[in-house]
Amino acid sequence: MKNNYNSEIWKEFRDNIIESDGYKCTACGKESSKTILQVHHTKYIKGRKLWEYASEDCVTLCKGCHAMEHGKIKPNYGWEYIGDEDLGGLIGECDNCGSHIRYIFHIYHEKWGALQVGTLCCDNLTDSREASNLIESVRRFESRKKNFINSMKWKSSKHFHSTKKNLFDIEIEEIDSYFCLTIHNKKSKKQYSTLELAKSSAFEAIESGKFVEYCLKNNISLPNKFKINNKL
Structure with missing residues (x-):
């Protein structure tokens, strides 16, 4: 037997649920005076009529939130942040608002699937600051790196550059057409094509x-002051 949404018994049952929820959508909070309220079954049992459910298995939703719940329109809540990537330039497009983006945030909804969105849309849909916090961290990192590269503390001669960071001695030597990096007397096997790349690598x-972590793993002694500070 098909459920009858026009039956008097369903209307009475529905009205009781809506009254119990204070005549407002339990998802977005809109009141009955501003929207159409409907009753959503959180689970369905084969063979039962619409009104043959426990009250706890039914919630009041506005028409829009009800459509989102059934995957008919894209939900604006219930999304989960699952990852991100840097495209290196404004070459991406947000699946939610269509704006051009550099940083893509992957989000997922169990009833809608996956989207690739920008910072603001990620924060709004996940109701968090996951994206904003990451962008702030990236900007702080890049700002610190720029300050390190351009620091007046670098001592330079014709083919030799040196400084300190976090108590570690850093030396960069120009050999022929490449630059060689040494940190805390540990020489890198990598050859750098520019001085800036060598400085960036040291900073990172x-x-x-x-x-x-490399020093600790290989039993390399850290600077004495560093070890003292770590114990405090």
Whole structure:
């Protein structure tokens, strides 16, 4: 037997649920005076009529939120952040608003699937600051790197450049057409085509903590002051 949405018994049951939820959508909060309210079954049991459910299995939703719940229109809540990537330029497009984006944030909804969106849309749909926090972190990292590269603390001669970062000695030597990087007396096997690339590599290794991890893993003594600060 098909469910009858026009039956008096369903209308009475529906009205009771809506009254229990305070005459407003439980998802977006819109009141009955501003929208059409409907009752959504959180689960369906084969053979049961619409009104043959426990009240706890039914919730009041506005027409829009009800359509989102059934995947008829794209939901504006319930999304989960699952990853991100940097395209290196404004060559991407947000699946939600269509704007050009550099940083893509992958989000997922169990009833809609996956989207690739920009910072603002990611924050709005996931109801979080996942994207904004990441962008702020990237900008802070890039700003620090720029300051390190251009620092007045670099001591330079014709083929030799040196400084300190986080108590580590950093030396960059120009050999023929490439630059060689040494951090804390550990010479990198990689050859860099420019001085800026060598400086960037030194910054990233120390800023990210990877060089500290390398030292600890290989039983390389850290600077004394560094070890003291770590114990505090």
